[in-house]
Amino acid sequence: MPDKRWSAGFIQFLKFNAVGLLNTLIDFAVFTLLHSLGMINTPAQIISYSAGTANSFFWNKKVTFRDRDKGNKEGFDRMQLVRFIVLNLLVLGISVLLIHILTDTLGIQVLIAKVLVTFVTVIINFFGSRKWVF
Numbered sequence: 811m812p813d814k815r816w817s818a819g820f821i822q823f824l825k826f827n828a829v830g831l832l833n834t835l836i837d838f839a840v841f842t843l844l845h846s847l848g849m850i851n852t853p854a855q856i857i858s859y860s861a862g863t864a865n866s867f868f869w870n871k872k873v874t875f876r877d878r879d880k881g882n883k884e885g886f887d888r889m890q891l892v893r894f895i896v897l898n899l900l901v902l903g904i905s906v907l908l909i910h911i912l913t914d915t916l917g918i919q920v921l922i923a924k925v926l927v928t929f930v931t932v933i934i935n936f937f938g939s940r941k942w943v944f
Contacts (some may be wrong), residue, residue: 811821819940822874822875822887822940823936825869825874826874826940827932827936827938828853828864829866829869829870829873829874830866830932830935830936832865832869833862833863833865833866833869834862834928836858836861836862836865837858837861837862837867837928838858838924839858840854840857840858840861840862840867841854841855841859841924842921844857844858845902845920851909851910851913851920852906852909852910853860853908855902855905855906855924856868856902859898859902859905860902863898863902866898866935867894870939870944871890871944874939874944875939875940875943875944878926890899890943890944893942894941894943895941897935897938897939897942897943898935900934900938901931901934901935901938904930904931904934905927905930905931908926908927908930909924909927912926912927
């Protein structure tokens with residue numbers, strides 16, 4: 811049975827990453843646009859991350875974690891949304907801090923820093939979503 815559970819978890823991780831790819835494309839597109847228009851990193855990161863996060867809630871609830879639905883007859887769980895928002899605010903804070911450290915302290919180019927930070931935040935977000943949100 812552990813093999814079946816591991817396999818299901820791996821498939822769920824693949825679904826999470828497929829949804830995450832779409833979220834990341836939205837995030838990067840908005841961030842790049844705002845940055846090219848002269849917006850500084852932190853507000854650009856907050857706005858772009860929020861756009862990807864809104865997309866993430868919908869698709870992760872409907873696709874990635876749909877088998878973990880708590881059975882809410884209305885199909886909407888307010889506490890799930892609150893947990894999702896709290897998790898993503900935490901991840902947003904981590905991403906803003908890491909982008910600041912990588913760009914301002916270590917001198918890494920901003921889009922490279924954003925890619926590096928995305929690798930870190932995907933892992934945090936997956937386990938937080940799986941264990942706490944959904």
